[in-house]
Amino acid sequence: MKYVHTAQVQNKLNMRLIKNNISKIIFFLSTIFGLIMLGILIARVLIQGIDWINMDFITGKLSTQADKAGIMGAILGTFWLMVVVAPVTMFLGVGTAIYLELYAKKGRLQAIIQTNISNLAGVPSIVYGILGLTIFVRAMELGNIVLAGGLTMSLLVLPIVVVASQEAIRSVPQHLSEASYGMGATKWQTIKNIILPAALPGILTGAILSLSRAIGETAPLVVIGIPALLIPFPGGITDRFTVLPMQIYYWTLDSSLTAEYANLAAATIIVLLFVLLILNSAAVIIRNKFQKRF
Template identity: 60%
Template structure:
């Protein structure tokens, strides 16, 4: 008897229609409000990007012209240009690209093809993911000690390029590893079955198939390197270089360095802020170009097996 009453009681609370109805409208309303808040915060991130690009673009108007791109520094803001910085950044990339691609791809091949699932592989992997999290200033200190002072390269393009290479190496390694891992096993098996050796298989089968992934990763790494500032500042790369560098041992300046010092000097001369904005637009255009090349490669050449 008492048991029945209890059942009836729970039954009633379970189906308290009025309470459910009242709760439901409230719950649905909270759901709607929350959806709007969540959407709002997503919109906030996009809005900031829009404001950032708009602000920098409007600040650069009137300053970013052919004369700005093709002349060297000057004490007069109207006459100053970034030719030296563009060439410096370009020469920097000429060092970073081959060094990181060769080292990154070789590391990835060793990890995936020769040392797969070994203790060494997991150790190197852990090491690389930790290196990727090391702040870039620290790489600057490493470059300053090892390349700048120990190898006596000073503030040359070579010192800057090698420092940058170490900084972005983890990006290339991870991308190349994924690309190599994505090469289907049956291609390798077919190659071995035809009597090809390991190295021949890697050279003629694995690498060509993995190439689009490797290139995409490398371009992304380069676009990180071209905008990175802190290691160069730590290396002592100056902004005031009037001579355009011609060799890899020359002192140089780069686009982000130029932006940094112009922004710092904007306190004294207001026009420097416009010069910095114009340099940023030039840098962002370069980045956009590199990224679109990466996307084109990814979409066009990536095969699915």
């Protein structure tokens, strides 16, 4: 009986090892497949667009003629959009996280708010575009200017900042705040001088992810009516604008007319990837600096 029991245990162990090895192989092949597809996509974009990138393309205005088209207006539009999105999401997102984690009483209402914030992170982006069209473009009569687009994109990425900031605040050791209270500090002094500095690396990580998503989104801006072709450069948050993803989208549609538009779209994708790389690298450096400091 003892031998039979030992054999059964060994068979179960062998089956677990076999399943584990099969799972490892499947996950490895999935990773390789994703990397291969990504490599093919990047290679195709580089082959199509790298020859079209020059100073005239970077600094020029948008044009209906493919050989004279530039993307400086879209670059400036993306910049002004981030001027609106960054402070709105940081202020509202971090403020909401502080309230929910440190001020709100634990109960049904707090649980409902928390659940809804988590669910909002998975809502399709086009729904936020419809919301922005209803509130900012029509009800507030802002039109399709930078401010309306920035507020719409802020609604889209706000749940990401809230959730990331909450996780960062939770990760701060409890004994730090208790020591602050023991030394006579008020709750706000403890939050400002102890909790927020310690949670800052995690908060910045959430901001990085949110801004990266905002820069790459197209659907909400299509819904609120951002133009495909804009000759004047935007100079502030009250000007009409277009952004790099919008230009990629419309040039991709026009690629059915001529191959030159496909090359323009590929060149713009390269510029957008470069902008994202710079922003993420800068944000990571800032985050690491604060992480070492605190």
